[in-house]
Amino acid sequence: MLQSIRERAQGWIAWIIVGLIIITFALFGIQEYAQGEKKTAVAVVNGEDITATDFLKLYHRQKARLQQQFGDMYDQIVKDDQLRDQVLNALIESSVVEQWAKSHNMAITDAELSMVIQSAKVFQKDGKFDQATYENILNRNGLTVGGFEQEQRDFLLENQSRQLTAISQMAPESLFKQLVDLQYQQRKMNYLRIDQKPLMKMAVISQDQMHSYYEKHKQQYVIPQQISIDYVLLSEDELSEKIKVTDDALQAYYQDNKDQFTEPEQRQASHILIRIDGKTTAEQALKKAQDIRQQIEAGADFSEMAKKYSQDPGSAKLGGDLGLFQQGMMVPAFDKAVFSMKVNEISEPVKTNFGYHLIKLTKIEPKRTKSFAEVKTDVETMYRKKQAEKEYFELQDKLNSISYEQPDTLEPAADAVGMDVKTSEPFSKAGGVDELTQNPKVIKAAFSEEVMKGNNSSSIELSPTSSVVIRVHKVIPTKQQAFDDVKDEVEQSLRKEAGVKASADLAKGILDKVKAGASLKSMARDGVDYHQTDWLDRQNRLVLPQLTAALFKAPKPKDGKTSFSTYELPSGDSVVIEVTGVQKGKEPADKEELSQLKESVAGVLGDAEVKARIQALVSSAKIEKKPIYQKIK
Numbered sequence: 001m002l003q004s005i006r007e008r009a010q011g012w013i014a015w016i017i018v019g020l021i022i023i024t025f026a027l028f029g030i031q032e033y034a035q036g037e038k039k040t041a042v043a044v045v046n047g048e049d050i051t052a053t054d055f056l057k058l059y060h061r062q063k064a065r066l067q068q069q070f071g072d073m074y075d076q077i078v079k080d081d082q083l084r085d086q087v088l089n090a091l092i093e094s095s096v097v098e099q100w101a102k103s104h105n106m107a108i109t110d111a112e113l114s115m116v117i118q119s120a121k122v123f124q125k126d127g128k129f130d131q132a133t134y135e136n137i138l139n140r141n142g143l144t145v146g147g148f149e150q151e152q153r154d155f156l157l158e159n160q161s162r163q164l165t166a167i168s169q170m171a172p173e174s175l176f177k178q179l180v181d182l183q184y185q186q187r188k189m190n191y192l193r194i195d196q197k198p199l200m201k202m203a204v205i206s207q208d209q210m211h212s213y214y215e216k217h218k219q220q221y222v223i224p225q226q227i228s229i230d231y232v233l234l235s236e237d238e239l240s241e242k243i244k245v246t247d248d249a250l251q252a253y254y255q256d257n258k259d260q261f262t263e264p265e266q267r268q269a270s271h272i273l274i275r276i277d278g279k280t281t282a283e284q285a286l287k288k289a290q291d292i293r294q295q296i297e298a299g300a301d302f303s304e305m306a307k308k309y310s311q312d313p314g315s316a317k318l319g320g321d322l323g324l325f326q327q328g329m330m331v332p333a334f335d336k337a338v339f340s341m342k343v344n345e346i347s348e349p350v351k352t353n354f355g356y357h358l359i360k361l362t363k364i365e366p367k368r369t370k371s372f373a374e375v376k377t378d379v380e381t382m383y384r385k386k387q388a389e390k391e392y393f394e395l396q397d398k399l400n401s402i403s404y405e406q407p408d409t410l411e412p413a414a415d416a417v418g419m420d421v422k423t424s425e426p427f428s429k430a431g432g433v434d435e436l437t438q439n440p441k442v443i444k445a446a447f448s449e450e451v452m453k454g455n456n457s458s459s460i461e462l463s464p465t466s467s468v469v470i471r472v473h474k475v476i477p478t479k480q481q482a483f484d485d486v487k488d489e490v491e492q493s494l495r496k497e498a499g500v501k502a503s504a505d506l507a508k509g510i511l512d513k514v515k516a517g518a519s520l521k522s523m524a525r526d527g528v529d530y531h532q533t534d535w536l537d538r539q540n541r542l543v544l545p546q547l548t549a550a551l552f553k554a555p556k557p558k559d560g561k562t563s564f565s566t567y568e569l570p571s572g573d574s575v576v577i578e579v580t581g582v583q584k585g586k587e588p589a590d591k592e593e594l595s596q597l598k599e600s601v602a603g604v605l606g607d608a609e610v611k612a613r614i615q616a617l618v619s620s621a622k623i624e625k626k627p628i629y630q631k632i633k
Contacts, residue, residue, distance in 0.1 A: 042629035043088060045095040046621050050088070052632050059087045073440055076429065081630060088629050096617040098154055108156045113149060116156065184585035186535045189551050190520050190578040194506050196571075198527045200499030210490045214483050217493075221486045226426040226476040229446050231436070232414045233422065234399055235466035240388035242418070245380055253383045254372050260382075261370045264327065268363035269338050270320035272305060273312040275355040282351075289349035289356040296346060302360045311355070324365065334359070389465075396467055400459040403469045407455040410471055423473050436468065446470055500572040507566040507574035514564050520578045537585055546570060547577075554579050 041049040062083060067074045118129035125133050138148055214221070254261070272292060274285045292309055296302055303319030310316040327339050337350045337359055347359040372379070395417040402413040414421045427437040429447055436442055445457040457470045483490070510523045524530035536542060538552060550567035554577050557563045563579045 040626075040628060040632075042626050042632070043092060044622075044624045044626075045092055046099060046623075048095060048099065050091050050095060052628070054091060055088060055629055056632065058091060059084060062087055071440075075444065084630055088625065092621075092623060093614050093618060096621050097614060099621075100617055108153045113153055113156065117149070117152065181584060184537065185552070186537050186583050186585045187551050187579055188533050188535050188581045189554075190530070190532045190580055191547070192507075192510060192520060192523055192576045193529050193531065193569075194503045194510075194574045194576075195527045195529070196496075196499035196503035196573050199502040199506075200495040203495050203498035203502070205491055205494050205498070209494055210487060211483065213494055214486070214490050217490075218480065221481040221489070223479045223481060224428045224430070225478045226428045227446060227452075228426045228473040228476075229424045229437075229442075229470045230410055230421050230473045231424065231468050231470040232399060232403070232410050232417065232419050233436070233466065233468045234392065234395055234417060234419060236385070236388040236392045237465070238419075239391050239395070240384040243384045243387045243391075245383065250376065250379050250383055251372060253386075254375070254379050257382070258369055261375045261378075263365075263368055263370065265367045266324040266326055266365040267338055267361060268324045268365075269322050269341075270302060270306060270360045270362055271312070271315065271322060271334075272302075272310040272320055272358040273355055274309070274349075274357075275311045277355075280355075282356075285356045286349055286351075289358055293346065293349065293358050296358070302346065302358075320360070321362075324363070392465065396459060399467070399469055403456040404458065410456060410469065413456075413469060426474070426476055436462075442468065442470065446472070496572065500568070500574075503572065503574040504566070504568060507576050510576050511564055511566050514576070514578065520564075520576065523576075535581070535583065544569065547575065550575070550577060551579065556582055 040052040042052055042055045043050040063078075066078050066083070070077050117123060117134070123129055123134040123137065135145060138145060272289070274280070274289045274292075276282050276285045280288075288309075292305055296305055303321075306316055306320030310320055312320075315322055327335060329335070330338065331352045331354075333350055333352050334357060337347050337357075338361060341347060341359070341361040343361055343364055345361055347357070349356040350359060351357075399413050399417050402416050403410060406412050410421045424437050425432055425434070427433070427443075427446075429443060431438040431443055437446075439460075439462060441460050441462070445451055445460055448457070451457050451470065451472055452475075454472065459467045459469055461467045506528070510520075510528075513523065514520050521530050533543065536548065536551065538548060540548060543551075546569055547567070550565070554565040555563040557579055565577050565579075567575050567577060569575060
């Protein structure tokens with residue numbers, strides 16, 4: 001049995017590893033493999049060392065991946081000590097799995113290893129594995145062929161043993177049927193929702209309670225460290241307002257860019273549309289259009305004929321008028337006809353995807369260049385923008401270099417670029433009240449070690465057209481708020497706790513009564529609302545998702561009776577649920593959906609089995625973690 005599973009697994013596992021090798025080289029650089037020979041052990045697993053080299057290799061890869069994922073928010077989201085713990089635990093798991101595989105005589109053959117390495121594109125030339133390329137890449141990064149191949153062999157072996165466990169987990173048909181029945185099951189209920197807000201107001205809160213709560217939760221009432229910053233903001237918008245403008249300059253810009261102020265030829269036309277649809281064939285539509293054209297040629301008014309016969313509701317009531325339009329705005333056949341006609345000419349029927357059109361050209365407005373007077377306001381806006389763009393890049397370099405050369409003040413840099421030094425309102429690492437101090441790049445720079453030491457920041461790009469240089473203006477230390485300053489908040493927190501508890505207690509009391517025979521509906525009163533539902537499935541949007549989850553977790557009624565349970569909603573309100581019916585839902589007709597569900601079940605079972613076996617191996621292993629793993633760089 002195990003051998004057959006092994007044969008099934010090896011092929012596709014190997015291809016997964018090919019992808020992993022490629023990702024490793026592409027994202028993190030092959031040089032990651034060439035860390036210094038740090039033989040210090042960060043942990044010992046059943047007598048085998050996990051070296052600092054192995055730890056740092058994985059740690060830096062994971063850190064790089066998370067930095068790429070979270071960007072400027074990395075420092076706020078990821079805690080370094082937790083990341084180090086996760087990395088070491090992952091290495092310990094890998095070690096016990098590899099040891100287990102070797103103890104069961106599992107091995108990666110030379111042929112399997114060769115297939116994986118030769119399939120990695122990083123080692124290929126002209127689409128084929130190239131031995132010279134392979135050796136050169138390893139040599140450039142200080143690696144030996146033997147060392148690299150042993151690492152890959154260990155990696156393959158570990159993954160093979162994990163996947164053998166997962167692939168052996170098939171979903172039994174009986175279990176799958178039960179899960180399908182559960183997935184599509186429907187239930188209906190009655191429920192009481194107990195509003196905790198009135199109960200909050202009724203709560204009696206003493207000063208002693210408030211003082212006690214404050215002392216236990218002091219950390220909640222700490223104002224974190226805040227800083228205000230001085231900054232010089234450079235933006236194209238502000239620069240454009242300062243650009244000096246003369247009529248001569250605007251006239252020159254107008255003359256140099258006349259093509260931007262030229263209107264192309266426009267034409268105005270009317271049409272009569274006879275549609276081709278389920279009721280009218282192309283031949284019938286063409287004949288009708290030809291008949292209408294003959295009537296117009298005989299003296300009928302085009303506008304009146306359009307109102308009577310055109311099947312374009314938008315233009316028919318206007319006598320077929322389409323207004324002015326440029327070449328290329330209409331469908332090709334219509335467009336070609338209009339721009340080849342003379343004024344007052346009536347076309348032969350023109351076929352488009354809408355049907356047949358009779359077109360009358362009513363007006364031609366030739367191409368023209370707007371006068372300077374017409375476009376002076378637009379010219380000034382465009383001139384200011386162009387000048388500001390040019391000036392922005394010149395001043396950005398100047399701002400950056402001067403603020404770097406004189407890191408203890410922003411005044412010289414501000415003077416050089418003609419901007420004022422401004423000061424922000426205080427803000428914490430969570431951000432401030434304005435757009436600047438809410439910017440993650442600004443927050444990160446402001447609380448960086450370099451800026452907190454009193455130096456100017458480097459230029460921070462806020463957008464393609466604005467940047468800023470900052471320095472700390474004032475540091476406001478972390479402050480514990482006094483009880484008197486937060487007593488209203490403390491009281492509100494206690495009232496919230498009391499309201500939630502009272503709601504839960506009331507729900508429990510109602511539950512006891514209905515279990516003893518009282519009707520749920522009779523328990524309703526002010527602040528305790530009664531609701532009744534029809535049949536609901538797990539994906540319904542008629543009640544809160546949390547309430548749906550509670551409904552399907554509730555006990556299934558037995559012997560034709562209803563079942564009761566309670567649940568606390570995220571808002572703090574409690575509900576008493578009466579399940580009044582359970583029925584089998586309709587399975588999807590789509591067999592592919594059922595097949596995907598079966599695969600998902602097998603995947604969940606496989607993942608659970610892998611995790612359980614690895615945890616068992618870790619629990620039975622002799623493991624010693626060395627504190628150095630939290631310190632090494």
